[in-house]
Amino acid sequence: MSTAPPVTGGARNASLCVLMSQTTSQLERPRILTGDTPTGALHLGHWVGSLENRVRLQDEYECYFLLANMHAFTTRADTPGDIRRDTIEIVCDWLAAGIDPERSCVVLQTEVPAIAELSWFFAMLLPFNRVMRNPTLKTEIDSKGLGDKYSFGFPMYAVGQCADILAFRPVCVPVGEDQVAHIEMCREVARRFNQMYCGVDPKTEDADYPGAGGLFPIPQALVGRVARLVGVDGVQKMSKSLGNAVLLSDDPKTVKKKINRIFTGRQSPTEPGDTSNALFQWVEAFVPDAGRVAELKDKYARGADIGDGHIKAEVADCVNALLEPMRERRKAFEGEAGERKVIEIIRDGTARANAVAEETLWNAKRSMGLDFFARDLRAR
């Protein structure tokens, strides 16, 4: 890439951007990127909200799964040891869930310098007030009780997330519903960059940006089949901190016990039940056979002698059947030897990710007239 002709100025770079995006799309599978902030063990809400999609998409797409450990520091800078532990743990969850490190890259955010650099450039493309109006940030400030004491870096993470994504020029970002506002901001950044530095006409349709000379595709959010899984308290969205979560790492007995807690308020097996209640959200989410789901619904609605306990036991069996292969796969990553394997997987995935992210950064800099000379950093 260092042999590319020097180019300076915005509009003149249009043809170059076309060239890059065409070569990448012709030679490789389309990319997806997504990630998690390491905050502790993953649960069933993560599975139906996004993880399940990721596992499935590995066949068709070149996948990058990002460990957003930098973002963990935006609210927990005082507990680096916990963040390190959570980072390893989340990789174990991913691998157990079926993320295959041979096919997909597990990427450590803090070792992809291009992300940090792009974050700065993107911060200049977003009005300050636009970032602060981001509804996901606002919700988080409330739910985490951050008040007005949050760090400068906290809202910056939303800008950083645009860079996480665009560094890989993905067509799609599989996420939970709560992340859609971030993806929308990322799409705005991508459009603006393409218009400002690649000479793309602002009237261009989203899908046509790469063809019109844009460096960045306008990525689409892909939300999982269950946007909001209710926890075993039967009321709130599943969340580890609320204590209403079934973890992917729970053993069969714990799963049974937790699912038994789902409260419906129904008094007897012959009382006609409400099939939109919390328990039936679980039936819909985890009983794989659609015919059986319909049958359960019908009986429940009629109060045809079917108790909540019976249904809970059936749901628990289905959840355990889902988690069993995960328990098997997890064994390979337990203990110190397991942790060494995990770190090796992260190292390998991050190396492959850096090749892509550096290519993006170089093209972005070239579009911005920042290609004074190729990157030539040396450590001593």
Ligand code: TRP
């Ligand atoms: N903010 C996301 C979360 O907390 C994690 C994340 C960071 C992410 N970078 C990303 C998700 C890029 C999708 C794409 O879950």
